[in-house]
Amino acid sequence: MRFSVITIFPEFFDSPLSCGLLSKAREKGLVDFSFINPRDHSADKHHNVDDRPYGGGPGMVMAVDPLRRALDTLAPGTRVLMLSPKGRPLTQALARDLAGAGELALLCGRYEGIDARLEELYAIEPVSVGDFVLNGGETGALCLIEAVSRLIPDFMGKDESADEESFSSGLLEYPHYTRPEEYEGLKVPEVLASGHHGRIAAWRREQSLETTLALRPDILATATLSDEDISHLKGLDRTRAGRNLFVALVHYPVENKSGQTITTSLTNLDLHDIARVSCTYGLGGYFVCTPVADQQELARTLIGHWREGYGLKANPDRGTALGRVRVVGFLEDAIAEITDRTGRRPKVVTSSAKAGNMTYAQVAGWLEEDAVLLVLGTGHGLRREVLAGADGMLRAIRFMDRYNHLSVRSAASIMVDRLLGDVG
């Protein structure tokens, strides 16, 4: 594999490429590096490669011409990657893909970045090493070089393998231990000393699954999981944030089309579907708020049918879900009950199809520590006084689109999944 690095600081690479496995791989001829310095291709007598940005602003921009000339020296067919914060994230999958290319060029920006026209002149693939800003592309290029080189056959010694590492199977790796067997009272897990290969493999797989679920649930969505993996994940308690989330469906006070205050009727669909979502995601509870006595009675009759009546025999799971529903008069009653149960007033987060000042990530952050009551309106939405009394309002679903008319039960499902959804 040949890496051509386009950089104004070739010396940056001297030491990292001269030690450890990379140095051995160079000696074995598995990897080879060449450096192209854009300064050597500058038409400017001072070898300048940067200039002031059009439109003003701080810093300098790398000019297109020296970089274009530098790229012109590459062998035809070379895949050109540009290190850039806006790029496609560098992942194990991308590294695997790149390891199959014979020749890669890595373009390292400096200053405020590179004149955008270069990307119009060349097929360049931007690659990012993370959502942060570095001084230049060189450190990112080193990350890419290491991640790709490790996947080249024979790069790793025969005792080491890239197959079992984090991300290779779509999961984080299991924990490692070496001697001593006990250190400051901390023992190596017994199974690892058992010599039983089957049990060790099973333990390692479970540890991988648990570590991934705890630290990077987002990557579980694309991991290949066996039936055993899924049954192990099902058995884990991952509901702390879920238990902290409560949902209230408010039938009064809400608005009608003309902005008048009304009380809406409850619907069987909302009762069932939000109860099922609450149960599936392990929520702390689901409150239906209506001050109207016969509506409360109706809710209890419907719930009773599935909890105790014929429905219990026909479909006990539905009774389990509806067992989550608490029928109360007002939102304040729901808040008081959660305060009683958890010992602290919940943070109240309203929702609306029109507005919202909180992102899902912010509310998910609250859920790590606090109880949160997510308030859903019926009719044409919650009354202004309910919105005003809340700690925040969740950003509307599809806030960038014109048509935005979801049923409250659909909205509840989407919101709960955005707040708690993990395994995809």
Ligand SMILES: C[S@@+](CC[C@H](N)C(=O)[O-])C[C@H]1O[C@@H](n2cnc3c(N)ncnc32)[C@H](O)[C@@H]1O
């Ligand atoms: C100071 S940065 C320029 C950042 C640019 N003004 C911006 O806000 O996106 C200079 C160079 O560092 C490299 N760089 C910075 N952060 C990076 C990242 N997260 N991933 C890959 N390259 C990065 C790029 O080559 C970039 O052109």
